[in-house]
Amino acid sequence: MTSPTPARRSRRTDALSAAAIIDAAIAVLDAEGEEALTFRALSIALETGPGAIYHHLASKQEILAAAAQRLVVHALADVPTDLDAEGGIRAVMLAFFDLFDAHPWVGTQLSREPWQAALLEMFEAIGAHLDALGVDERYQFTAASSLLNFVLGVAGQHASATRLARDLDRSTFLRDIAEGWKDEATAASHPFSRRMADQLAEHDDRQQYSDGIDFVLAGIAAVAVEGGLR
Amino acid sequence: MTSPTPARRSRRTDALSAAAIIDAAIAVLDAEGEEALTFRALSIALETGPGAIYHHLASKQEILAAAAQRLVVHALADVPTDLDAEGGIRAVMLAFFDLFDAHPWVGTQLSREPWQAALLEMFEAIGAHLDALGVDERYQFTAASSLLNFVLGVAGQHASATRLARDLDRSTFLRDIAEGWKDEATAASHPFSRRMADQLAEHDDRQQYSDGIDFVLAGIAAVAVEGGLR
DNA sequence: TCGCTTTTGGAACAACGTTCCAATAACGAG
DNA sequence: CTCGTTATTGGAACGTTGTTCCAAAAGCGA
Known part of the structure; x- marks a missing residue:
């Protein structure tokens, strides 16, 4: 599964960014409520892992505040x-x-x-x-x-x-x-x-x-x- | 450790009760703040385990509300x-x-x-x-x-x-x-x-x-x- | 004294936020 | 173009949380 596709262009077509993470967070919060916003749910929505998210925003608090x-x-x-x-x-x-x-x-x-x-x-x-x-x-x-x-x-x-x-x-x-x-x-x-x-x-x-x-x-x-x- | 002392009177000198649990919860909350109230902290304060607490109160929400x-x-x-x-x-x-x-x-x-x-x-x-x-x-x-x-x-x-x-x-x-x-x-x-x-x-x-x-x-x-x- | 119910406390579980790290892409200097 | 450096990625792992489960113990009515 998830075949590597060795040498395409970018690792992601859409670059991860603080704004993109906040977009996804708002979407999850609106669709499924407060307790649905977890790093796992965010990771799935953004097709990434928690590490990448933490590279752009320091904590869950920061995501929510933004x-x-x-x-x-x-x-x-x-x-x-x-x-x-x-x-x-x-x-x-x-x-x-x-x-x-x-x-x-x-x-x-x-x-x-x-x-x-x-x-x-x-x-x-x-x-x-x-x-x-x-x-x-x-x-x-x-x-x-x-x-x-x-x-x-x-x-x-x-x-x-x-x-x-x-x-x-x-x-x-x-x-x-x-x-x-x-x-x-x-x-x-x-x-x-x-x-x-x-x-x-x-x-x-x-x-x-x-x-x-x-x-x-x-x-x-x-x-x-x-x-x-x- | 904690020698069994096989056949004394009661398992606890002070019987556990909803009121006693709420007392302990208030003490912890006042002394150390909101995030300090955990079932582990409560268990230590009451010298018991989480199971005993759940027998008297249904959830952490119920403790806090009471x-x-x-x-x-x-x-x-x-x-x-x-x-x-x-x-x-x-x-x-x-x-x-x-x-x-x-x-x-x-x-x-x-x-x-x-x-x-x-x-x-x-x-x-x-x-x-x-x-x-x-x-x-x-x-x-x-x-x-x-x-x-x-x-x-x-x-x-x-x-x-x-x-x-x-x-x-x-x-x-x-x-x-x-x-x-x-x-x-x-x-x-x-x-x-x-x-x-x-x-x-x-x-x-x-x-x-x-x-x-x-x-x-x-x-x-x-x-x-x-x-x-x- | 015996059987049943209540009470106890600890082990185990799934889920959480966070940290760590190896692998990879991007990029500037030569 | 090439290479060392940095930025970025994503998954594994950690410690802690609220909760569930269960076997043992105590209390109690017959």
Whole structure:
């Protein structure tokens, strides 16, 4: 098998490169999920061995971080630029949600390494609108961080929910959780959650995310625009 | 070695149990960090083998989830109950931060499994105050979720930062990141982050978290209390 | 005292990320 | 063109992980 073909041109027709490895990694992650990205799977996809991969990238972390950054940059490139300040922030934030919805593994990756490259891109994209929004300069760092932290929380939950509900249906998965909240013993000690159980089962993730942004933006407007309290 | 001592009373003086295993797991996690919790480390700490552990708990996930839930419940038990609605929510949210600061691995765990037991406790503790805060019933689910997502984002970042800065000092770690933001090429394409670099290096995590809560609470008050817009 | 069930702990397994290395292609200097 | 040097390749091997399996031991009801 795999006859040597002694003296053709190149060992590979397509040269291996960091970019090619990241391409393959994204393809595997999107097609089969986070836990499917192994050096063995990558080796098969690229028709090579782990040694060759390690010659271009230092670790699995580096592959994941680079893959996440590429998708973040790509998603941000598609955001329209002719919007007012608030519309611009909303568009950026929704672009993040759609990215995490299409590539849930990115949500996991962003919590693996602090202030990695992808996070800088997100931080910048959010912060770029704060001046135009009229946010007092002293509040801009906190405002951008708050929006970023909110996105990251959603991204993490969305990723783990998708991971678990990979075979299972999302709605039946949520219905099961909601049923648990309606269990007598649980409901007795968790009355608020009991009241919310039906909404949990029926809610729209994207709408809820958008409503959450409304809260944070309204809060920033109330506290940090035109000199809020202290 | 380990002479059999043929016929004493019990095989172990302290009976193995789920609670004892979780105790040991928390001790290992707090003392040596997330990646130190292995079945081998647990076996040594409990003076047993992996088989005995699996007889009481089904998987490593289950151990981590139970450990996280215990700490969340414990942290919530210490929150004073004689506060007004807003003070109550603030106290709960700050209790979460202090928990994630003392036990960073909890922040990672909460993103591993969706709607796990610990999250229900957090969701309930937040939501319990929303009626008293005057939040319209239609907004309570979204309001509680938004606060929860914000906490989870902070927890995840805090956990990964602590993990990376385990040997390294936190302030020098942040200073290094900030220096990267001041790099000429980076600064040119990321002017907002460039302006924020010094604040990144000097900011207080807990204060920033508290300010973020101010934003979200102000936004909830503006949008969802006494019938906000739409 | 005996039979059955629970509990124990260690051996064994497959899979993972990573390291190492011998073989090969590419390339610059002569 | 030729040759020594470097870059690149891919597979074998390593140590560690979570998990499974099983035989021995302890506890317990009849």
